[in-house]
Amino acid sequence: MQRARRGQGARRSRLQTRRAERNGRYGRFIGLTALGSLVPGAGFIAAGKRRLGTTLLVILVALLIFGLAVVVLVPPGELASYGGDRQMMLILGTALAAGAVAWLLIALGSHRSLEPDGLTTGKRLAGAAVVIVCASVVVAPMAVGSRYAFTQRELVGNISSSGASNTTPDVDISDPWADKPRLNVLFLGGDAGEGRTGLRPDTQIVASIDTETGATTMISLPRNLQGIPFPEGTPLAEAYPDGFSGGGDPLEWMLNAVYANVPRDHPEVFEGVGDPGADATKWAVEGALGIEVDYFIMVDLAGFEAVVNALGGITVDVPRDIPWGNKSLPDGTCTEANGYIQQGDDQLLDGFQALWFARSRCGSDDYERMERQRCVMNAIVDKADPATLLSQYQSLASAAGDIITSDVPADLFPALIELMVKVRTQPLESLTLDNEFFGSMGTTSSDPDYDQLHARIQEILAGTPAAPEGGETGETTPPPEDTTEATGQSADNASSDRSGATIEQASGETDEPAEEPTEGATDEPAADEPVDAGAVC
Incomplete structure (x- = not known):
């Protein structure tokens, strides 16, 4: 057992x-x-x-x-x-x-x-x-x-470039900046959405970049610039010997009308060109500023919201309550706003709010809008840090691929990206061609002295800005009352409906309102009277 x-x-x-x-x-x-x-x-x-x-x-x-x-x-x-x-x-x-x-x-x-x-x-x-x-x-x-x-x-x-161009420079890709101390890139913001006739890039900003240091000056051009001379030796200088001017509606002879009207009237100049309107606008900006414009980058603002949302929003100082969802009326007043982006420092705006912050025209003039657009661009640059780009890359790339076009050759992108790394290390200087800027030269945007404008731009880019106020780099001045309207309207009408650089059409048609308000907006309407906005951002 x-x-x-x-x-x-x-x-x-x-x-x-x-x-x-x-x-x-x-x-x-x-x-x-x-x-x-x-x-x-x-x-x-x-x-x-x-x-x-x-x-x-x-x-x-x-x-x-x-x-x-x-x-x-x-x-x-x-x-x-x-x-x-x-x-x-x-x-x-x-x-x-x-x-x-x-x-x-x-x-x-x-x-x-x-x-x-x-x-x-x-x-x-x-x-x-x-x-x-x-x-x-x-x-x-x-x-x-x-x-x-x-x-x-x-x-x-x-x-990258999808077709031929009359205006892109010939460069040695192995050393593209060897003979180019400054690279000038024209940023165009256009909106050809529903209810709009064609595309008019109302936002036009030249980024003039020092290719050695990356120091950049952003030059914002008003959309109502008139009598623009085209550069000597170009086909458009022969077509418009007295500058971009003519009879009929003055709105059809402003800077923002070049994109649609010049290729329409002179198609023979742009045969085989990938983006005739951008080519024509580059020549116009060259003639206006007296500098060579090397490339353009066009942003279709119908998809702008997607980019800002992919970044997780942007942070700006909102100088006053900004209305959204309304439009300008012929008498200079505005329709009732759907809501407001509330005043305050360090406001986080989503894509919807950022677009309206940049494009809202009621209660302001075009020069204030130009300042707001500059604020949005700077905020996007600040937000586009490596960590954000990496975490949101797929959505950012998808949005950007749908809304951005350019005439930059694909094989130039490596050098351009390397230059952008330098740009991020430098503060962005800003120059707004507003009433005060033109007033310091004794002219207006509807009747500028282009020889004097060319000299002033050269001085500023050379780092020796002239003494008169309004033309200094690194600062922007409060927008004065708009008096440069070429159509003879009152200043109030001009400031709310016609002049300056903005992200919408010159037509006074309704901006594309959203059906629902978003975070940061209030439903309480207020009178949309023009105000002295003071310093923006």
């Missing part, structure tokens, strides 16, 4: 010992499987396949050293410029995708080599789950990086 009991105890002890050994082997298997999934080659070495495992480890270490060397030795600007190289993005995207697949296959191979015989189905599934979880720590970021690379390649293709 006792012998039988002793025999049962011995068998139980042996079973427990074997179970403990199996559990130990299984635990070791799980641990080595996790290690092999995280460090390619480690699992094969543990499984006895030392030559294969060592080779994989050497390759991994070599790739890590190479990547570290690139990050440490390549200047940040040059590293960022690779984002504009479509060929580099193709190589990077393909390499990351192939690397992710290879990593997963190696993890599965390590798992299979380490797996003990006789495992139950449950334990086999648990081992496979460990492979998936551990490998995904590396594979998932590689897959996302591959997707970003292909998206970036597609984005550059979408927004």
Whole structure:
């Protein structure tokens, strides 16, 4: 009896010992499987396949050293410029995708080599789950990086030049800024939405960039600039020997009318050109400012909200309650607003609010709107930090690809991105061509002295601004009462309906109101009388 009991105890002890050994082997298997999934080659070495495992480890270490060397030795600007190289993005995207697949296959191979015989189905599934979880720590970021690379390649293709141009310079891509101390880029904001006849880019801002330092001056042009001379030697100088002027409605001879009217009246000049209106506008801005305009970037403001929303909103100082959802009337008054963007410092605006903050015309003149537009641009630049761009990249790229066009050649984007890295390190200087600016020269925007304007712009860009107020860089002046309306209307009518640079049409048609108010707006209407807004932002 006792012998039988002793025999049962011995068998139980042996079973427990074997179970403990199996559990130990299984635990070791799980641990080595996790290690092999995280460090390619480690699992094969543990499984006895030392030559294969060592080779994989050497390759991994070599790739890590190479990547570290690139990050440490390549200047940040040059590293960022690779984002504009479509060929580099193709190589990077393909390499990351192939690397992710290879990593997963190696993890599965390590798992299979380490797996003990006789495992139950449950334990086999648990081992496979460990492979998936551990490998995904590396594979998932590689897959996302591959997707970003292909998206970036597609984005550059979408927004780069899509046709011929009469106005883009010939540059040596290997050193595009060698003979170009300043790069002048014209930003156009147009809205050809429902209820509007054609596209008139009412927002026109020239970014004049020092290619050595990145220091940038933003020059905001009023849309009611008239009598614009086209540069000598261009076909439009011959077509308009007395400048852009003529009979009929004066609105058809302002700066914002060049985009639609000049290509319509002189199609022979723009045969084969990708964006005839932008080409014509570049020539007009060159004639107005006396500087070469190298490239344009057009933003379709119908999709502007999506970009701001993708950034998570922008922060600006709102100088007063800004109405949204209303329109100007012929007598200079406004219809009742749907709501207001409330006054206050450091206000976070979503895309809807940011668009209305920039485009709202009621209760202000065009020069105040130009200042608000400048504030929006600066806020977007400030918000576009690397962390935000990385976290919101897909939505940003999708929105930008839909609303931005340009005549920048695709192969110039690497150099342009590298230059933009310099721009971000410098404060943006601002120059608004408002009533005070023209008044300091004894002229108006409806009848400017272009020779004097050219000299003033050259002085400002050279860093030696003239003494009269209103033309200094780095500051903007409070917008005075608008008296430059060319149509002979009262100043109030002009300030609320005709002049300046804005993000909507010159027609007085309804801005595109949203059906529902958004956060930061109030439903209580107030009288939309013109006010002295004071300093903006």
